[in-house]
Amino acid sequence: MTTAPTASHYIDGSYAEDAAGTAIDIIYPATGEIIGRVHSATPEMVERALASARRAQPEWAAMTGMERGRILRRAADIIRDRNRELSILETYDTGKPLQETLVADATSGADALEYFGGLAASLAGEYIPQPGGDFVYTIRQALGVCVGIGAWNYPTQIACWKAAPALACGNTMVFKPSETTPLCALKIAEILTEAGAPPGVFNVVQGLGDVGAALVNDPRVAKVSLTGSVPTGRKVYAAAAAGMKHVTMELGGKSPLIVFDDATLDDAVSGAILGNFYSSGQVCSNGTRVFVQKGIRDAFLARLCERLSTAKLGDPLDEATNFGPMVSEAQLSIVKRYIAKGIEEGASLAYGGKRQPGPGFFLEPTVFAGVTDEMTIAREEIFGPVLSLLEFDDEEEVIGRANATEFGLAGGVFTNDLTRAHRVVARLEAGTCYINTYNLAPVEAPFGGVKASGVGRENSKEAIAHYSEVKTIHVAMNGVEAPF
Numbered sequence: 001m002t003t004a005p006t007a008s009h010y011i012d013g014s015y016a017e018d019a020a021g022t023a024i025d026i027i028y029p030a031t032g033e034i035i036g037r038v039h040s041a042t043p044e045m046v047e048r049a050l051a052s053a054r055r056a057q058p059e060w061a062a063m064t065g066m067e068r069g070r071i072l073r074r075a076a077d078i079i080r081d082r083n084r085e086l087s088i089l090e091t092y093d094t095g096k097p098l099q100e101t102l103v104a105d106a107t108s109g110a111d112a113l114e115y116f117g118g119l120a121a122s123l124a125g126e127y128i129p130q131p132g133g134d135f136v137y138t139i140r141q142a143l144g145v146c147v148g149i150g151a152w153n154y155p156t157q158i159a160c161w162k163a164a165p166a167l168a169c170g171n172t173m174v175f176k177p178s179e180t181t182p183l184c185a186l187k188i189a190e191i192l193t194e195a196g197a198p199p200g201v202f203n204v205v206q207g208l209g210d211v212g213a214a215l216v217n218d219p220r221v222a223k224v225s226l227t228g229s230v231p232t233g234r235k236v237y238a239a240a241a242a243g244m245k246h247v248t249m250e251l252g253g254k255s256p257l258i259v260f261d262d263a264t265l266d267d268a269v270s271g272a273i274l275g276n277f278y279s280s281g282q283v284c285s286n287g288t289r290v291f292v293q294k295g296i297r298d299a300f301l302a303r304l305c306e307r308l309s310t311a312k313l314g315d316p317l318d319e320a321t322n323f324g325p326m327v328s329e330a331q332l333s334i335v336k337r338y339i340a341k342g343i344e345e346g347a348s349l350a351y352g353g354k355r356q357p358g359p360g361f362f363l364e365p366t367v368f369a370g371v372t373d374e375m376t377i378a379r380e381e382i383f384g385p386v387l388s389l390l391e392f393d394d395e396e397e398v399i400g401r402a403n404a405t406e407f408g409l410a411g412g413v414f415t416n417d418l419t420r421a422h423r424v425v426a427r428l429e430a431g432t433c434y435i436n437t438y439n440l441a442p443v444e445a446p447f448g449g450v451k452a453s454g455v456g457r458e459n460s461k462e463a464i465a466h467y468s469e470v471k472t473i474h475v476a477m478n479g480v481e482a483p484f
């Protein structure tokens with residue numbers, strides 16, 4: 001299979017190139033090899049993409065929801081038919097093991113297109129009766145041209161989670177993938193065209209932050225949906241506010257995972273593994289602060305380390321591999337700096353911590369014990385395979401400590417006392433909570449953060465409100481009275 005893209009951008013229903021743009025190497029994280037190259041969008045490419053999206057939007061919005069939905073559902077079917085090929089591409093883009101990408105990426109993208117394709121026909125307003133037979137009705141209208149900006153950890157999923165609700169509502173989109181993972185969104189654009197989306201409905205341009213900023217600042221853009229870090233979120237939110245644009249902000253986290261001493265030990269350890277080491281720890285909602293009640297702390301740590309010793313690091317394209325490399329040398333360096341900081345500040349390295357010799361950006365799954373709330377590794381998002389284990393005595397204490405962060409993306413509780421579980425999650429300051437499980441994100445359920453972790457929700461019926469607006473129409477049936 002060839003991984004090099006046909007061209008850098010996808011505009012107005014076909015691939016487009018402008019070699020004048022700065023070259024961006026595409027690096028396979030498992031080997032460090034350059035497997036392709038794209039060019040950052042020049043101002044001319046940005047203009048072409050936005051003009052195309054603007055041109056296409058009224059006609060796309062004028063189609064019935066049924067017609068738009070049919071195209072999205074056809075795209076979902078094509079994605080499912082090509083799941084293996086798309087999963088391999090996702091693995092080349094990100095380094096995530098094929099074992100994972102086969103079930104979590106293109107499939108999740110297909111779920112979004114299928115779900116919002118199904119909803120499209122039912123997007124309707126309300127009829128509101130008024131005295132004397134007058135009435136009000138509302139209609140739900142598209143916003144216009146939307147911009148999607150992606151992070152590098154889930155390139156297929158992020159493109160689809162943004163495109164599917166946007167397009168279902170009658171918007172068009174210009175999507176800018178992360179410069180680290182430029183491949184997958186191009187395939188989604190190609191598939192949408194194959195499924196029948198008219199030219200300009202979904203466009204992809206490559207580039208770094210400057211290209212993202214050019215899109216966000218353009219007056220033709222009505223909405224911006226960003227998946228990225230909190231610092232980038234602050235910049236993009238501010239730029240969007242200047243243009244009074246709608247936003248969805250899916251940002252970073254430092255989520256708590258609370259394990260009470262009555263939890264089923266192996267389930268709690270499974271939750272901690274899913275919440276720290278899936279995708280080599282590069283998941284926004286990860287429960288990286290694992291609070292374990294004192295009575296089971298030693299047993300928990302021993303079992304966690306025992307199970308980590310069975311992780312299979314290696315060639316991500318080998319389906320037996322279940323732990324891949326970090327996405328880039330740069331991200332690996334960031335994480336290594338955090339590991340050094342953890343040691344320097346007195347946390348005890350209980351497992352891993354080392355880069356794997358050889359090519360690629362492999363870092364061992366890493367566990368710190370004896371972590372305290374003030375340590376850097378307990379406060380900042382690391383975005384790598386580093387779990388911090390903290391101890392606690394009681395419920396009240398742990399809720400206070402769990403919430404003592406600027407982030408609010410997710411949170412989890414493991415306990416067999418379900419009354420306590422519901423009581424605790426009700427008080428966690430987080431957009432998504434888990435009881436006796438962790439890190440699920442089905443398309444039917446809202447996903448997003450509170451506090452600095454974000455604004456708005458992706459997925460579920462909630463996302464419709466973030467990609468459309470309601471128009472209110474008052475109708476008089478009995479003439480009009482006026483004071484003079």
Ligand SMILES: NC(=O)c1ccc[n+]([C@@H]2O[C@H](COP(=O)([O-])OP(=O)(O)OC[C@H]3O[C@@H](n4cnc5c(N)ncnc54)[C@H](O)[C@@H]3O)[C@@H](O)[C@H]2O)c1
Pocket residue numbers: 149150151152153154176177178179207208209210211212213216227228229230231232233235236249250251252253283284285381383409448449453454
């Ligand atoms: N909440 C979520 O759903 C979610 C999901 C995945 C990742 N994330 C977060 O993403 C981060 C990791 O991804 P990253 O390193 O790619 O994030 P990042 O913030 O560095 O970049 C995200 C995107 O924003 C673009 N960008 C940068 N500066 C910009 C600007 N001024 N204007 C417009 N666009 C700009 C980048 O080119 C990239 O496409 C982590 O913090 C992680 O938690 C959040």
Ligand SMILES: NCCCC=O
Pocket residue numbers: 153154282283284285441
């Ligand atoms: N599978 C959900 C991932 C979202 C954040 O990284």
